[in-house]
Amino acid sequence: MELLKNLYIYEWKKLLQKKIVWITVFISVLILIVSLLSYFISPYEGTLEERFDAYQLDKEYSMVLDGRKIDHALLSEIKEAYKNIPYTKGIDYTITEEYQQYARRYSTIFRIVRGITKLSTSELILSWEPEEDKFYEERRLWMGTNWEDLKLSSQEKEFWEKKEEQVEKPIVYRHHEAYLALTNLYQTVGYIVLLVIAICLSGLFPEEYMRKTDQIILSSPMGKTMLYRVKIIVGVSFALLSSLFFSTIIFVGTFLLYGVNGFFAAFQLIAGLFPCSLTCGQAVLIMYGLMVMAAVTSSIFVMVISEIFCSNIGTLALFTVALMIGMMVEIPRQYRGVSQLWNWLPWCYISPFNVFEGYTISVFGQNFTSWQALPVIYLLAAVGMALLGKRIYQKGIM
Amino acid sequence: MMDRELKKRIKKIFEEEKPPQREKIQFLNNLPASELSMGQFIMIQAGYLRRWVIVSTILSAVPVLLVANFMKQNILWMIFALIPLLAVLAVAENNRSIQYGMIEFEMSTRFSLKSVVLARMIVLGIMDFVMIFFFLLICKKEKDFSLFQTSCYLLVPYLLTATGSLWIVRHFPNKDAIYSCMVLAVLVSSLSSSLYFRADFLYEFSYIKWWVIVLIFLMIKAGYEIYYTIKQTEECIWSL
Amino acid sequence: MELVIDRVSKQYENHIAVDRISLRLREGVYGLLGANGAGKTTLMRVICGILKPTSGSVYFDGIEVKEEGYRAILGYLPQDFGYYPEFTGKDFLLYIAALKGMEKRVAKKKTEELLDLVALQTVAEKKIKSYSGGMKQRLGIAQALLNEPKLLILDEPTTGLDPGERVKFRNLLAELGKKSIILLSTHIISDLEDITDEVLLMKSGEIVYQGKWEEKKRWVRGALPSLFY
Structure with missing residues (x-):
């Protein structure tokens, strides 16, 4: 345990010593803040002050209807x-x-x-x-x-x-601006998190090969088994922490701007055609919880790909292209199976449309929604990829 | 048909004895060697560009064409996503000498490192501008931006990435620099893609003056970086 | 203790780098000599378990090379190795010590001892990227000795060391060779002359001579040119 802890600390040290990690996190925070304030900085209806006053007025009207x-x-x-x-x-x-x-x-x-x-x-x-x-x-x-x-x-x-x-009708209106904003920002946050993971973790394995430390490492007792586990744990920890960090920024910023009202508002106020009795708060927690899972799964994917390519640049390029294609390309719905599979890929799933789409998966005659099934699927995929990565790592880089 | 025997005899008569080879090597050495012009050198350097760089640059048109033909929307979005990657490909290829430890060899030749870098920049620059021009033509399908507007919207992320990458490579001449350039490209790509959706007011004609100001600034900065990149190749000689 | 290399071969697509080498080595210092491309580094990597042989096996006191227990007694200095530029010399040794399964307290003590031994104590807190080539090489030697290895594999260990440092290093090896098996490869004959008990001459993947240095010194010196041509 002590050894694991020591190696874990050193691997974190190696990761955090890279300036690129800090620069990336800093720029990502800036992009998130700009996204958060984008409503107010849009010049369509006057100055920032006018825009803020307009929002306050809309909020007052909304509270009257609450x-x-x-x-x-x-x-x-x-x-x-x-x-x-x-x-x-x-x-x-x-x-x-x-x-x-x-x-x-x-x-x-x-x-x-x-x-x-x-x-x-x-x-x-x-x-x-x-x-x-x-x-x-x-x-x-x-x-x-x-x-x-x-x-x-x-x-x-x-x-x-x-x-x-089970959906209560007539639907009761509640002021829910914060949760609407969180839903609208979900894809941006997810994209930023996955990008940060790709940038920071794509060098975790290839670095040893590129820096020529692989021979010393692979010839040491812990180098082939323990170190692989430690690196995977560090990668997963990083994915977890960064997704929680960015989510926290967005949640805090949104609640400061829009208030906290609306947790128990019906999610139908945001997604009118949604056929499930979730509240806005529950829906947002599901989305962001799934984003954390998608981040963890993607982190293992990035690390395994980086072992196959032995290159951080190649890994980053591939993952970025996958992210962009995931955002831009939609498989026509007539190809149901492919469309569902595509939408459920971690980098495609970070969209409220895909989270609350109607696709389900049937197991032993029981239907499960994507937010029920995917945590299990992602976990199994993550474990499978980690085991594959272990084989590749132990075979050696030569 | 001439008699074969007769043919042989005529051939023998007209075969001259070869003169003895005297001082052949000296003679050949004294011939003025044809010198390679800069233009020829640039063409030769173009041939030495890595195939995958050329192929990747050309293949970047494929997703744009696919989106333009099948989706007929999000073309600009796709181009904004790809254009910074073009810039970083070019800078990475230009930086090969440092990456693979060829600096000392290239500095000691007639067409020294300075010429090599300049030649690569010219070839890569031309390649990228051809691609940007191609993207300009494709963009017309999506929105009614003028050619001038579209050029600004495409050149700004390209020059931002190219300038930033040249700065990184100049200040951190090591193997890690290219990864940092790649990260810059990915961030510029994400920023320009997200601006297109979250701040689409920036693409209205009323904001074109800001785009032009940024473009002019980036062009000057790019020129500055190119100048100092080439100048640095001379400084390498004295600092070794 | 005994290192058994049993009919080890390593073949790449159309090239045999190591050709059915069998050796039994006991305590002492063994010099591995050969031209560039003879297969010395490949053989060393197979012995260290970094490279899987096409056929054959390597055992140390009955423990096979792929087991963790084998690597626990191994110290390896590669010919061309890297480092983490932001790590200090001390950080690097502590990190390698952790990889070698050493307890933190023991690792700290050993690190200080070795930094002193290789004369890097004054620069221990400085980043490795500021080290000279010789200092990096000495750091490499120090990491190989961290776990008091019973099997020490050194590939061109004196590269970058000045004559004074080379003498110190030779003396250290002579001392270590009394209780460990040391296999070192080099192009510098003088590195082998005073400390090696046996010399192994390698050519085209095969061991062409194995014997005491002193006994066949003249023969070995005579045979050397043929190794390189």
Whole structure:
């Protein structure tokens, strides 16, 4: 145990002595802070101060609506408010006085309603006839369309139907700005974490070969078995710590800016068509928890690839390309199996759309959602990759 | 058909005896050796560029073409992601002499290290600018930016990476420098990709003046780095 | 103690680097001589367990080379080795000591002793990147001796050492050779003359001569040119 601890400390020392690690972490923190403040630094509606004042006003309106059910009464109020706005082609209606006077107070809920009912044009808004039953029925229909697009099996549809029955209707509105921001920032944070892992860990193994210390290490008693374990543990620890570190920055920053309200708000306020009775807080914890798992799995992947390539540059290039392709490329849903597999890769999974997509995995006739199944799958993949890496390492670099 | 025997005899008559070889080697040594021009030297250096660098540079067009043809969106995003990697490929290739310990050999030749570095820079620079021009043409499919606008948006991340990498390689002439350049490229790539989505207002025409200012600054800085990189090759001679 | 090398061969695609070498070595200092490309470094790497032989086996007192127990008694100085530039000399030795399974307290004591022995005590807290070539070589020697090895494999150990340091090193080896098996390869004959008990001449992957240095000194000197051509 003492030996393990000693070697663990030395490997951390080797990692933290590299200036590139500190520079990368520093720049990543900067990028995260800019992302966090991006709403306020956008010049679309005036100066920073004006933007902040606008946010405060929206927050006040939102707090007034906090606790109200999205029922017939509220939907009718929204319709009446938006009916007053003069819609002119080519002019953004949000800059009109009528919008500020009548509709703005309902804008946060209207965004949710719009997401469900797809009221994309002013004609659709004006012709919209709000009815509570019709609203939730329309929601149900859009969910069904979504399931068809995803090519879900009848078993899966049944599974989600049962989950949908547990969702409290009418949905109660709660101020949840912080959790919306955390959901929107999730992919950015995930991307940054994976990038930091790739930059800092891709040299953990090849460094010994590049610095020509491999011969001394491999000829020592601990060099072939213990050291491999230690390096993997250090890599996993680094992935864990960096994902927690960046998540903490984002959580603290978001709560400072937007407040902490909304943990128990229905997640349907963020993802209108989501058929599960999760709260915003639970959903955010699931996302960020899965990000930590994806980070750990990716760290082992990076380390094993670096052993195969014996090059930190090659590893970094490959992983960066994989990250970018994961973000940009979407497999068409008609290829269900490939699409699901692609979306569940760690570097593709760091997106709220993929976390709460409808794909499930069936084990012994029981359906499991991605956030239930993936921790186990990632763990097994991580162990498998680590064992493969051990074989490669012990075979030697020569 | 001429008689074979007759042919042989005629051949024998017209075969002259070869004169004795006197001072042949001296004669050949005294012939003025044809000197390689700088242009020829550059062409020769182009031939010595590593194949995978040339192939990778050309292949960077493939994902862009795929995205342009099948997705018809996110083309600029893909280009922003790839362009810094082009820059770092070029700088890494340029830095080969230090990486593989060839400095002393190259410093002691007629076309010294300075010429080698300059020749590589010219060839790699031309290659990259051809790729950037190609990307410019492809970009038109996605957005209605003018050619001038698109050039600014593509050249800024490219020059930022190239300038930063040249600075790193100049100040840290060791094998680790290229990895640091790669990290810079990855960070610039991530930054430019995320700006495109999170701060898309920066790509409006009203902000073009800022892009031009940054571009001019980077061009001056790049020129400065190139100048001092080449100058440093001369300093190497005196510091050894 | 006995090191048994039993019909060890190492073949690469179309080149046999080590060709069925069998040796039995006991306590003492053995010099391994041969031209560049004779297979000395390959043989040493096989003995250290870094390279897997194509055939044959290596045992030390019955322990096979691939077992951890074997590497516990081994000290190895490679011909061309690297370091972590940000580590100090002391850090490096402590790190290698940890890899050798030494307790921290014991490792600290041994590190100080060895730094003193190789005359690096004044620069122990300085980063290795500031060391000269000779200092790095001495650090390499020190790490090989950390675990008081019973089997010491040294590949060109005197590279970069000045004449004074070489004499000190030879004396150290002569002392160590009384209780360990030392195999050292070198191109410098004078390094072998005073300390080696036996010399092993290697050519094209084979041992062409094994015998006492003193007995066949003249023969060995005469045979040397043929090794190199």
